[in-house]
Amino acid sequence: MGKFIVIEGIDRSGKSTLARNIAIDLQNRGKSVFLTHEPTSYFDSGLDILSKLKREDYMILLAMFIRDRIEHNKYILKSMTEYDFVICDRYSLSSLAYQGVFLKEHFKDQDQFYKWIENVLSISHIESDLTIFIDFNGKSFRQGNGEKRELEIFEENEYLKNVYNIYTEAIKRGIFFNQGRIIGGNGSKEEMLNEAIKEILQIFHIQ
Numbered sequence: 001m002g003k004f005i006v007i008e009g010i011d012r013s014g015k016s017t018l019a020r021n022i023a024i025d026l027q028n029r030g031k032s033v034f035l036t037h038e039p040t041s042y043f044d045s046g047l048d049i050l051s052k053l054k055r056e057d058y059m060i061l062l063a064m065f066i067r068d069r070i071e072h073n074k075y076i077l078k079s080m081t082e083y084d085f086v087i088c089d090r091y092s093l094s095s096l097a098y099q100g101v102f103l104k105e106h107f108k109d110q111d112q113f114y115k116w117i118e119n120v121l122s123i124s125h126i127e128s129d130l131t132i133f134i135d136f137n138g139k140s141f142r143q144g145n146g147e148k149r150e151l152e153i154f155e156e157n158e159y160l161k162n163v164y165n166i167y168t169e170a171i172k173r174g175i176f177f178n179q180g181r182i183i184g185g186n187g188s189k190e191e192m193l194n195e196a197i198k199e200i201l202q203i204f205h206i207q
Protein backbone atom coordinates (compact mmCIF):
# COMPACT_ATOMS: atom_id res chain seq x y z
CA MET A 1 0.00 0.00 0.00
CA GLY A 2 1.31 3.44 -0.98
CA LYS A 3 2.02 6.14 1.57
CA PHE A 4 -0.29 9.12 1.96
CA ILE A 5 1.46 12.49 2.39
CA VAL A 6 -0.47 15.72 3.04
CA ILE A 7 0.96 19.25 2.60
CA GLU A 8 -0.70 22.05 4.56
CA GLY A 9 -0.23 25.79 5.07
CA ILE A 10 -1.91 29.13 4.46
CA ASP A 11 -2.50 30.58 0.99
CA ARG A 12 0.74 31.09 -0.97
CA SER A 13 2.89 29.36 1.64
CA GLY A 14 4.42 27.28 -1.16
CA LYS A 15 2.37 24.05 -0.84
CA SER A 16 1.95 23.34 -4.56
CA THR A 17 5.61 24.13 -5.26
CA LEU A 18 6.78 21.87 -2.45
CA ALA A 19 4.36 19.08 -3.41
CA ARG A 20 5.59 19.19 -7.04
CA ASN A 21 9.25 19.26 -6.00
CA ILE A 22 8.82 16.35 -3.58
CA ALA A 23 7.09 14.37 -6.34
CA ILE A 24 9.98 15.02 -8.77
CA ASP A 25 12.57 14.14 -6.16
CA LEU A 26 10.83 10.87 -5.24
CA GLN A 27 10.37 9.98 -8.93
CA ASN A 28 14.11 10.55 -9.43
CA ARG A 29 14.62 7.97 -6.68
CA GLY A 30 12.53 5.46 -8.63
CA LYS A 31 9.24 5.92 -6.74
CA SER A 32 5.86 6.35 -8.39
CA VAL A 33 3.91 9.38 -7.20
CA PHE A 34 0.30 10.55 -7.60
CA LEU A 35 -0.10 14.26 -6.97
CA THR A 36 -3.52 15.60 -6.01
CA HIS A 37 -5.13 18.73 -4.56
CA GLU A 38 -8.13 19.95 -2.56
CA PRO A 39 -10.54 21.41 -3.36
CA THR A 40 -10.76 19.02 -6.32
CA SER A 41 -11.86 20.05 -9.81
CA TYR A 42 -15.14 18.24 -9.05
CA PHE A 43 -15.70 20.78 -6.27
CA ASP A 44 -15.13 23.72 -8.66
CA SER A 45 -17.05 22.48 -11.67
CA GLY A 46 -19.97 20.71 -10.04
CA LEU A 47 -21.16 23.53 -7.88
CA ASP A 48 -22.12 26.89 -9.41
CA ILE A 49 -23.22 27.92 -5.97
CA LEU A 50 -19.56 28.35 -5.00
CA SER A 51 -19.18 31.68 -6.78
CA LYS A 52 -22.09 33.06 -4.76
CA LEU A 53 -20.66 32.00 -1.41
CA LYS A 54 -18.63 34.11 0.97
CA ARG A 55 -16.24 32.84 3.61
CA GLU A 56 -18.91 33.72 6.14
CA ASP A 57 -21.08 30.93 4.68
CA TYR A 58 -18.89 28.61 6.71
CA MET A 59 -21.45 25.89 7.45
CA ILE A 60 -22.31 25.43 3.76
CA LEU A 61 -18.63 25.54 2.86
CA LEU A 62 -17.75 23.02 5.56
CA ALA A 63 -20.38 20.62 4.23
CA MET A 64 -19.17 21.17 0.65
CA PHE A 65 -15.52 20.56 1.51
CA ILE A 66 -16.49 17.39 3.43
CA ARG A 67 -18.56 16.18 0.48
CA ASP A 68 -15.68 16.93 -1.88
CA ARG A 69 -13.27 15.04 0.41
CA ILE A 70 -15.53 11.99 0.60
CA GLU A 71 -15.47 11.77 -3.23
CA HIS A 72 -11.76 12.53 -3.31
CA ASN A 73 -11.02 9.77 -0.77
CA LYS A 74 -12.14 7.16 -3.31
CA TYR A 75 -9.40 8.33 -5.70
CA ILE A 76 -6.87 8.64 -2.90
CA LEU A 77 -7.50 5.08 -1.68
CA LYS A 78 -7.41 3.70 -5.23
CA SER A 79 -4.20 5.60 -5.99
CA MET A 80 -2.61 4.27 -2.81
CA THR A 81 -2.97 0.78 -4.28
CA GLU A 82 -1.31 1.88 -7.56
CA TYR A 83 1.45 4.30 -6.53
CA ASP A 84 4.24 4.31 -3.94
CA PHE A 85 3.17 7.78 -2.76
CA VAL A 86 0.03 9.89 -2.92
CA ILE A 87 0.76 13.56 -2.18
CA CYS A 88 -2.24 15.75 -1.39
CA ASP A 89 -1.99 19.56 -1.44
CA ARG A 90 -4.47 20.47 1.38
CA TYR A 91 -6.70 18.07 3.32
CA SER A 92 -8.70 17.99 6.57
CA LEU A 93 -6.57 20.57 8.40
CA SER A 94 -7.50 23.12 5.72
CA SER A 95 -11.20 22.77 6.55
CA LEU A 96 -10.42 22.92 10.24
CA ALA A 97 -8.37 26.11 9.91
CA TYR A 98 -10.29 28.01 7.19
CA GLN A 99 -13.88 27.19 8.17
CA GLY A 100 -12.81 27.17 11.83
CA VAL A 101 -12.20 30.92 11.84
CA PHE A 102 -15.96 31.56 11.90
CA LEU A 103 -17.11 28.35 13.58
CA LYS A 104 -14.88 28.90 16.59
CA GLU A 105 -16.81 32.05 17.50
CA HIS A 106 -19.81 29.89 18.42
CA PHE A 107 -17.95 28.05 21.18
CA LYS A 108 -17.33 29.61 24.56
CA ASP A 109 -14.80 26.92 25.34
CA GLN A 110 -11.95 26.43 22.85
CA ASP A 111 -11.45 22.80 23.89
CA GLN A 112 -15.06 22.16 22.89
CA PHE A 113 -14.49 23.76 19.49
CA TYR A 114 -11.41 21.64 18.69
CA LYS A 115 -13.16 18.44 19.86
CA TRP A 116 -16.27 19.25 17.83
CA ILE A 117 -14.49 20.09 14.60
CA GLU A 118 -12.18 17.09 14.90
CA ASN A 119 -15.23 14.84 15.28
CA VAL A 120 -17.06 16.41 12.35
CA LEU A 121 -14.06 16.21 10.03
CA SER A 122 -13.21 12.66 11.10
CA ILE A 123 -16.17 11.54 8.95
CA SER A 124 -14.19 12.31 5.80
CA HIS A 125 -10.64 11.84 7.06
CA ILE A 126 -8.09 9.24 6.01
CA GLU A 127 -5.17 9.13 8.43
CA SER A 128 -2.04 10.31 6.61
CA ASP A 129 1.35 8.62 6.89
CA LEU A 130 2.89 12.07 7.03
CA THR A 131 1.47 15.60 7.19
CA ILE A 132 3.86 18.46 6.42
CA PHE A 133 2.85 21.89 7.68
CA ILE A 134 4.66 24.80 6.03
CA ASP A 135 5.19 27.31 8.79
CA PHE A 136 4.75 30.42 6.67
CA ASN A 137 3.01 33.19 8.56
CA GLY A 138 2.57 35.54 5.62
CA LYS A 139 4.94 38.21 6.94
CA SER A 140 6.73 38.39 3.62
CA PHE A 141 4.03 37.67 1.11
CA ARG A 142 4.92 35.83 -2.10
CA GLN A 143 3.81 37.38 -5.34
CA GLY A 144 2.86 35.49 -8.48
CA ASN A 145 6.41 35.72 -9.80
CA GLY A 146 7.74 34.12 -6.64
CA GLU A 147 9.45 37.25 -5.35
CA LYS A 148 8.89 38.18 -1.76
CA ARG A 149 7.25 41.52 -1.16
CA GLU A 150 7.89 42.85 2.33
CA LEU A 151 4.41 43.43 3.60
CA GLU A 152 2.57 42.51 6.72
CA ILE A 153 -0.16 40.46 5.09
CA PHE A 154 -1.67 39.95 8.52
CA GLU A 155 -2.22 43.66 8.86
CA GLU A 156 -4.10 43.51 5.56
CA ASN A 157 -5.65 40.13 5.97
CA GLU A 158 -7.00 39.39 9.40
CA TYR A 159 -8.68 36.25 8.08
CA LEU A 160 -5.40 34.57 7.07
CA LYS A 161 -3.85 35.51 10.38
CA ASN A 162 -6.70 33.67 12.12
CA VAL A 163 -6.32 30.71 9.75
CA TYR A 164 -2.62 30.48 10.64
CA ASN A 165 -3.37 30.67 14.37
CA ILE A 166 -5.93 27.86 14.16
CA TYR A 167 -3.53 25.70 12.13
CA THR A 168 -0.82 26.10 14.76
CA GLU A 169 -3.21 25.50 17.67
CA ALA A 170 -4.64 22.34 16.04
CA ILE A 171 -1.11 21.09 15.39
CA LYS A 172 -0.14 21.77 19.03
CA ARG A 173 -3.13 19.64 20.02
CA GLY A 174 -2.05 16.90 17.60
CA ILE A 175 -5.30 17.05 15.63
CA PHE A 176 -4.84 15.34 12.23
CA PHE A 177 -1.12 15.68 12.91
CA ASN A 178 0.00 12.51 14.74
CA GLN A 179 2.39 11.81 11.91
CA GLY A 180 3.32 15.44 11.40
CA ARG A 181 6.38 17.54 10.65
CA ILE A 182 6.70 21.34 10.56
CA ILE A 183 8.84 22.78 7.76
CA GLY A 184 10.18 26.37 7.91
CA GLY A 185 8.31 28.48 5.37
CA ASN A 186 10.80 31.30 4.85
CA GLY A 187 13.59 29.39 3.14
CA SER A 188 14.18 29.12 -0.59
CA LYS A 189 12.30 26.47 -2.62
CA GLU A 190 15.43 24.28 -2.51
CA GLU A 191 15.80 24.66 1.27
CA MET A 192 12.17 23.73 1.82
CA LEU A 193 12.51 20.70 -0.43
CA ASN A 194 15.68 19.56 1.31
CA GLU A 195 14.04 19.87 4.72
CA ALA A 196 10.97 17.92 3.61
CA ILE A 197 12.91 15.22 1.75
CA LYS A 198 15.19 14.64 4.73
CA GLU A 199 12.11 13.82 6.82
CA ILE A 200 10.53 11.68 4.09
CA LEU A 201 13.65 9.59 3.55
CA GLN A 202 13.95 9.00 7.28
CA ILE A 203 10.28 8.26 7.95
CA PHE A 204 9.84 5.90 4.98
CA HIS A 205 13.30 4.31 5.22
CA ILE A 206 14.34 5.33 1.69
CA GLN A 207 18.09 5.04 0.94
Ligand SMILES: Nc1ncnc2c1ncn2[C@@H]1O[C@H](COP(=O)(O)OP(=O)(O)OP(=O)(O)O)[C@@H](O)[C@H]1O
Pocket: 009, 010, 011, 012, 013, 014, 015, 016, 017, 018, 142, 143, 144, 145, 146, 147, 148, 185, 186, 187, 188, 189, 190, 192
Ligand atom coordinates in the same frame (compact mmCIF):
# COMPACT_ATOMS: atom_id res chain seq x y z
N1 LIG B 1 10.35 29.00 -0.94
C1 LIG B 1 9.88 29.92 -1.79
N2 LIG B 1 10.50 31.11 -1.92
C2 LIG B 1 10.03 32.06 -2.78
N3 LIG B 1 8.93 31.91 -3.55
C3 LIG B 1 8.28 30.74 -3.45
C4 LIG B 1 8.69 29.68 -2.57
N4 LIG B 1 7.83 28.65 -2.68
C5 LIG B 1 6.91 29.04 -3.58
N5 LIG B 1 7.18 30.27 -4.05
C6 LIG B 1 6.40 31.05 -5.04
O1 LIG B 1 5.30 31.61 -4.31
C7 LIG B 1 4.11 31.56 -5.09
C8 LIG B 1 3.07 30.70 -4.33
O2 LIG B 1 3.56 29.37 -4.28
P1 LIG B 1 2.58 28.12 -4.38
O3 LIG B 1 1.61 28.29 -5.51
O4 LIG B 1 3.43 26.91 -4.36
O5 LIG B 1 1.83 28.30 -2.99
P2 LIG B 1 0.48 27.61 -2.47
O6 LIG B 1 0.63 27.51 -0.99
O7 LIG B 1 0.21 26.36 -3.21
O8 LIG B 1 -0.56 28.73 -2.84
P3 LIG B 1 -2.19 28.67 -2.82
O9 LIG B 1 -2.63 28.13 -1.50
O10 LIG B 1 -2.58 30.12 -2.97
O11 LIG B 1 -2.60 27.80 -3.99
C9 LIG B 1 4.50 30.96 -6.43
O12 LIG B 1 4.74 32.03 -7.33
C10 LIG B 1 5.79 30.20 -6.15
O13 LIG B 1 6.65 30.12 -7.28
Ligand SMILES: Cc1cn([C@H]2C[C@H](O)[C@@H](COP(=O)(O)O)O2)c(=O)[nH]c1=O
Pocket: 011, 038, 039, 065, 090, 091, 094, 095, 096, 098, 099
Ligand atom coordinates in the same frame (compact mmCIF):
# COMPACT_ATOMS: atom_id res chain seq x y z
C1 LIG C 1 -9.51 22.24 1.04
C2 LIG C 1 -10.02 23.55 1.57
C3 LIG C 1 -9.66 24.75 0.96
N1 LIG C 1 -10.13 25.91 1.45
C4 LIG C 1 -9.73 27.19 0.80
C5 LIG C 1 -8.31 27.56 1.00
C6 LIG C 1 -7.97 28.41 -0.19
O1 LIG C 1 -8.20 29.78 0.15
C7 LIG C 1 -8.97 27.94 -1.25
C8 LIG C 1 -8.39 27.23 -2.43
O2 LIG C 1 -7.25 26.54 -2.13
P1 LIG C 1 -5.88 26.71 -3.01
O3 LIG C 1 -4.92 25.79 -2.36
O4 LIG C 1 -5.48 28.15 -2.91
O5 LIG C 1 -6.21 26.29 -4.42
O6 LIG C 1 -9.89 27.07 -0.58
C9 LIG C 1 -10.99 25.95 2.52
O7 LIG C 1 -11.45 27.02 2.94
N2 LIG C 1 -11.36 24.76 3.11
C10 LIG C 1 -10.90 23.56 2.68
O8 LIG C 1 -11.26 22.50 3.25
